[in-house]
Amino acid sequence: MSKPKISIHEVARLAGVSKSTVSRVVSESGGSVSPKALEAVNRAIEQLGYKRNVLAAGLRTQKTYMVLVMVPDIANPFWSEIARAIQDKLEPEGYSVVIGSTDWSEFREERYYELARSSRFDGLILNSVTDNIDLIKDLGAPGVLIGERSAAQDIDTVGTDTRQAARVALDYLYETGHRRIALATSEHGSERYLSLRSQAYKEFLAEKGLPYDPELVFSVNLDEEGGRELAQRFLALPNWRDKADALLCGNDILAIAAMGEFRAFGIIPGVDLSIIGMDDIPAAAQTYPSLTTVRKPRWRLGTAAAEFLLERMRNPGKPAEKRLFPGELIIRDSVSRKRKNDEDKS
Amino acid sequence: MSKPKISIHEVARLAGVSKSTVSRVVSESGGSVSPKALEAVNRAIEQLGYKRNVLAAGLRTQKTYMVLVMVPDIANPFWSEIARAIQDKLEPEGYSVVIGSTDWSEFREERYYELARSSRFDGLILNSVTDNIDLIKDLGAPGVLIGERSAAQDIDTVGTDTRQAARVALDYLYETGHRRIALATSEHGSERYLSLRSQAYKEFLAEKGLPYDPELVFSVNLDEEGGRELAQRFLALPNWRDKADALLCGNDILAIAAMGEFRAFGIIPGVDLSIIGMDDIPAAAQTYPSLTTVRKPRWRLGTAAAEFLLERMRNPGKPAEKRLFPGELIIRDSVSRKRKNDEDKS
DNA sequence: CTGAAAGCGCTAACAA
DNA sequence: TTGTTAGCGCTTTCAG
Numbered sequence: 201m202s203k204p205k206i207s208i209h210e211v212a213r214l215a216g217v218s219k220s221t222v223s224r225v226v227s228e229s230g231g232s233v234s235p236k237a238l239e240a241v242n243r244a245i246e247q248l249g250y251k252r253n254v255l256a257a258g259l260r261t262q263k264t265y266m267v268l269v270m271v272p273d274i275a276n277p278f279w280s281e282i283a284r285a286i287q288d289k290l291e292p293e294g295y296s297v298v299i300g301s302t303d304w305s306e307f308r309e310e311r312y313y314e315l316a317r318s319s320r321f322d323g324l325i326l327n328s329v330t331d332n333i334d335l336i337k338d339l340g341a342p343g344v345l346i347g348e349r350s351a352a353q354d355i356d357t358v359g360t361d362t363r364q365a366a367r368v369a370l371d372y373l374y375e376t377g378h379r380r381i382a383l384a385t386s387e388h389g390s391e392r393y394l395s396l397r398s399q400a401y402k403e404f405l406a407e408k409g410l411p412y413d414p415e416l417v418f419s420v421n422l423d424e425e426g427g428r429e430l431a432q433r434f435l436a437l438p439n440w441r442d443k444a445d446a447l448l449c450g451n452d453i454l455a456i457a458a459m460g461e462f463r464a465f466g467i468i469p470g471v472d473l474s475i476i477g478m479d480d481i482p483a484a485a486q487t488y489p490s491l492t493t494v495r496k497p498r499w500r501l502g503t504a505a506a507e508f509l510l511e512r513m514r515n516p517g518k519p520a521e522k523r524l525f526p527g528e529l530i531i532r533d534s535v536s537r538k539r540k541n542d543e544d545k546s
Numbered sequence: 547m548s549k550p551k552i553s554i555h556e557v558a559r560l561a562g563v564s565k566s567t568v569s570r571v572v573s574e575s576g577g578s579v580s581p582k583a584l585e586a587v588n589r590a591i592e593q594l595g596y597k598r599n600v601l602a603a604g605l606r607t608q609k610t611y612m613v614l615v616m617v618p619d620i621a622n623p624f625w626s627e628i629a630r631a632i633q634d635k636l637e638p639e640g641y642s643v644v645i646g647s648t649d650w651s652e653f654r655e656e657r658y659y660e661l662a663r664s665s666r667f668d669g670l671i672l673n674s675v676t677d678n679i680d681l682i683k684d685l686g687a688p689g690v691l692i693g694e695r696s697a698a699q700d701i702d703t704v705g706t707d708t709r710q711a712a713r714v715a716l717d718y719l720y721e722t723g724h725r726r727i728a729l730a731t732s733e734h735g736s737e738r739y740l741s742l743r744s745q746a747y748k749e750f751l752a753e754k755g756l757p758y759d760p761e762l763v764f765s766v767n768l769d770e771e772g773g774r775e776l777a778q779r780f781l782a783l784p785n786w787r788d789k790a791d792a793l794l795c796g797n798d799i800l801a802i803a804a805m806g807e808f809r810a811f812g813i814i815p816g817v818d819l820s821i822i823g824m825d826d827i828p829a830a831a832q833t834y835p836s837l838t839t840v841r842k843p844r845w846r847l848g849t850a851a852a853e854f855l856l857e858r859m860r861n862p863g864k865p866a867e868k869r870l871f872p873g874e875l876i877i878r879d880s881v882s883r884k885r886k887n888d889e890d891k892s
Numbered sequence: 893c894t895g896a897a898a899g900c901g902c903t904a905a906c907a908a
Numbered sequence: 909t910t911g912t913t914a915g916c917g918c919t920t921t922c923a924g
Binding site: 253255264277456 | 646
Binding site: 207208222 | 916917918919920
């Protein structure tokens, strides 16, 4: 059909005006155009099926209308829904959203940074594995972080209140009578990444007068393989039944995979061992037993991140903001409630 | 840091050569450069921290190094893994992959086509809802389809062999003694989209001498909401127990959500009603009961699609190819096997 | 309100 | 092997 790519030039000719005038109408730059010229140009555009080449325009305006969203695992519904929320917010503003999945790999993350440095993006929204804040600030485009980071003070951040979320889970386990709680989080990320959750964990133990046992803190990848590994390492603990009665997992994917593996070994989650997840992905409601977890507001996280970015692109100078959402306990069946009145076993 | 965006021009000055020479080294265009010039340029690049602006280069070469992957639901692990396979294949070749999720909406799909028409992409990989092949061919860049389409003869296609996959499921249900099999697929897509699966269904019935009952064919969205709706509509059938003993679902998301809803109504999948899915997403192994399904080779589908696109971008003239992968039956617990020898109930 | 001209960063003939 | 000269398609002063 319209094989010969038609540009502003042919539109100008057909409309009997100059390229500048055409530009003024297509670029919504506010340049004033007479009604008749506008009319003529619009007709020509229609007739020729002209489509503005945003990339070429960007060369001049230094805008690419592309935004990179970098997440650790796009196959995890938690992240894919966040990505979608971002798209929903940004695309109507004319931005194209590029999703990068790092698979928790620093190598892949570096590749995306590389991409970013080649002036491809107007903005970045990212959950970094490495947390190299300085690196992020040197990407040539504004970035907003998803996920609380203690190190990131002067960069926009949205996230769940990690400590509160962990605390909600921990408190629930305590209420239901658990006293020997194990923790499983990611081995990726800087120490800082871990610290907030671990911190909440330690504070909780201290507050309740419970001992801290390093054996009960597992560091694994937050994916399915990590979940299987977690279960195996957990079961490899000598006399684990005496050591732990509950397991708090860093995310649902991990928890669900671990539950599967536990079942394979004849350990019934919610009976022999309580398991609590984090995120509340859709699958959590469908597992056996269904997974008790802490829901994070995915959609709001994504939307808030997009809004932060939009604001910053408009006003690069403004001070960095941070917005934290609370997690919400979703009670299902993977945590035993039998011990409700079974105080002080420790 | 390197705030003042540095371009080929400053590199040329520092190296004491012309822009052309610099271009020749950074663009790997094969233009010959003397060793000493190369050396000097590389040092200057290093020193200045120069990064080539691919977009600007693209303006000249008519390449954007961007590829659009359009899928119906990026939150479905089936699609997210395909997308990842595509990224893994394409990114090393220098392409950035933009993932678009249409959420089964023709409106959103149209927005992506719009994007594509503004010469943003070098290629498209897509699973279209609307199946408007002519539209796809007029996007200004080569496209490859994911998902078998009877209408798409002259466009590269990769997919699962829909009929074979459906047949595998149907045969298994038959073997295990089911004779009144219901079908649930998407109401989106043209009739052509449905036809392959429905066709296989009808052929199967005919072959086995089973009656075709339109009441047993459900058309719903292939997502969670669709699953719940499916279960409700199914249960609303008067005397459904007499009408159906098995339900073949268009994908696992649908099947899993339907199972959840069935359970909520006290119907036990795998006991009161056999359910079989399609795709074998990770969650299928963790549901209760675990889901019997037909596995599709996600990774290979994505890889094959990327390879097709790469080939076509190199050689636009070559004839269209089609590559179909078989589905593989994964037996779990959502299909009752009790009726093994319980022939001819129909 | 409009057109001419310059230029965003890069590549591609064409000479030299 | 290298530099010069034109643009790719668009925006943006700056005159008029």
